[in-house]
Amino acid sequence: MSVGKLEECQQHIRAQLDAVVEFWLKHSHDTVHGGFFTCIGRDGTVYDELKYVWLQGRQVWMYCRLYRCMDRFRRPDILEAAKAGKKFARVSTNGNQWKCAFCLTRDGKAVKVQRTIFSECFYIMAMDELSRVTGDKEMQLEAEQMMEQLIYWVRKDASGLGRPQLPGDVPTNSMAVPMMLLCLVQQLSEGRPETGKKYADLGSWCVSEIRQHIQRDGTAILENVSATGAELPGCLGRLQNPGHALEAGWFLLRYAADNDNKEIQRTAIEKFVELPFESGWDKAHGGLFYFLDVDGHCPTQLEWSMKLWWPHSEALVAFLMAYSQTKNPALLENFFRVYEYTFSHFPDSEGGEWFGYLTQxxxxxxxxxxxxxxxxxxxxxxxxxxxxxxxxxxxxxG
Amino acid sequence: MSVGKLEECQQHIRAQLDAVVEFWLKHSHDTVHGGFFTCIGRDGTVYDELKYVWLQGRQVWMYCRLYRCMDRFRRPDILEAAKAGKKFARVSTNGNQWKCAFCLTRDGKAVKVQRTIFSECFYIMAMDELSRVTGDKEMQLEAEQMMEQLIYWVRKDASGLGRPQLPGDVPTNSMAVPMMLLCLVQQLSEGRPETGKKYADLGSWCVSEIRQHIQRDGTAILENVSATGAELPGCLGRLQNPGHALEAGWFLLRYAADNDNKEIQRTAIEKFVELPFESGWDKAHGGLFYFLDVDGHCPTQLEWSMKLWWPHSEALVAFLMAYSQTKNPALLENFFRVYEYTFSHFPDSEGGEWFGYLTQxxxxxxxxxxxxxxxxxxxxxxxxxxxxxxxxxxxxxG
Structure with a gap:
């Protein structure tokens, strides 16, 4: 692989990032109530004023990460929007100070609450990254306090989330949960050895829970397994989500690098990057399927065969990080395979940003x-x- | 329109019905636990053993209706399966004897409960129709008792359904609720003048609630309106579901016939049959869209442009009933337009039954x-x- 090609790729990606940031700076800010509009049409028009809390937290996090790590984004407007977004999204629900809403009205009234931990996860990411930028120790403490509540819900007692226990609803290890917690461990621990020690056990538990999703003698990653790591019956048990597996892949690669663990690195690449890419890539039309059934049944998700932007985003990161750690040229080849599909299909050269949802x-x-x-x-x-x-x-x- | 064409159509539909009944008799019965498998693959293979309660109630109802109303289906195997299905689906949840589950394990343990009334609606339909076939007065009484609970949840106090009240979640009139209640009123009242009187007010309330969905000066049917019949903001308020409107159309036509009300008949045809067909029919590829946005924004439902079997089923009934009541030939023409698309796309000539989900x-x-x-x-x-x-x-x- 020539350096020239990598140079060209870097310049293209850098220009894409600049354009995408400008799109959201221009179209998504609510200067009246704070927070971000997320329902934004092809041309930038806001077509719905509801504010989804996952996306509030994520945008705050992303703004602050760009502000902190990339000189060209260290801009006051970015920081101010992040602060206003963090403040806006802080709506407690269900009588619990740590439970966030899922969806808010434009002026911040809860419309919907999920009986899961994900709004809280993204809110913790937002608080932690913002506190790194501003040096606000209290906000960082609040992030860790909310994290304690999440750990309690996930590992001790989920009843506070409000979902009733049902006799036929067996405890399930869904990939999303250990993935999100691992992501938070990495977020909270970055550059803080003491915090890293505090969360070391949790991190290792997350890795072990993620590895439980390697099933069928190592030939498949399944999205949901039993609490003891066995395959579950039916569609739920056979479900594959290639983009999610690839995302888990680079979380594990980052963990392997942080902990200098070659065995986890190998598992990450073989099982969570190469395997889901092989099984999830559409040989007929290109692109990654959204869902598959490991036995080849038709998934029941109506959108199973669609090509979504985010699995491709995750695949790009996964292959480039895997290559970067190993210098194995086959990984760079697959990065460029995903790159070609992604950039020839998702970006909108007219209206800016990417489309999110393509047909098969x-x-x-x-x-x-x-x-x-x-x-x-x-x-x-x-x-x-x-x-x-x-x-x-x-x-x-350097 | 020639009588010959109607004859041919009748014979085709009759043969289709025979084949569809045979498909489900052959593939869906669980002779061990009772109830019906509903996850059935292309060739009839059961690919998941979970039993969805909407579909349990619906299958019991349909079996009993065919048994009662069509001589050729008055078969003991059909009645026995219906009885076993009714018995299987009767699982109370949430500590309320009238709250049904949404999904059960093969052996009848609750896996999921919805905080809505629809499992109960289909279970009431099942009980009432089964009681008509068997003459079981207690079962008919139970159906009416459950109906009282539903009316309480819908018209007095929904808190028993378990959904928390949220400040941003405004009361909404969703088309499905008055539609389902009207369907139940018609089910419970059929051939029973006393019961008809008991539910007359409710029936008239349902019609009025359904008519609230006529919006934009009569130019559009919107799926969700406010509790006072005003348009709601955002995607929720702009959502159109042509198949649902068409189904409401023939519910209203049946109501108009039962009550000899020409004004409701006209509204049903103009607003709930012709209008959603015009706006919902895909001029480029044929077939009815699943969802649309009245202002032409892209709906956020990933499956919005797919062609589903059930809107086409509802359109066939709606146009044929409208024609049958009015003898307006334009309605029969549209029936045949939907008929051509439906029978050239959905039935599977190899494996039997219909496919349910097509691309645009x-x-x-x-x-x-x-x-x-x-x-x-x-x-x-x-x-x-x-x-x-x-x-x-x-x-x-006759």
């Missing part, structure tokens, strides 16, 4: 730039991480 | 015959009703 054949199926689940997160995180990894590979840092 | 272009996107939301209901109900309507039109009854 690669046609734009939903033409908005932001929606209830697509905000300022997967695209800029991917671009930021790829730019950084490429800078390292090209020797542009 | 009409390609099979999910190839199973039954799933969490597709059971023995919309297809056979449509075929049974169209066969009956055609028999009437052709003078084959």
């Amino acid at each position: 054949e690669g046609k734009v199926a939903l033409d908005f730039k932001g929606g209830p689940f697509k905000g300022f997160f997967h695209v800029p995180r991917c671009l930021y991480m790829c730019e950084s990894l490429l800078d390292d590979l090209l020797g542009k840092h | 272009e009409g390609k099979v996107a999910l190839d199973f015959k039954g799933g969490p939301f597709k059971g023995f209901f919309h297809v056979p109900r449509c075929l049974y009703m169209c066969e009956s309507l055609l028999d009437d039109l052709l003078g084959k009854h």
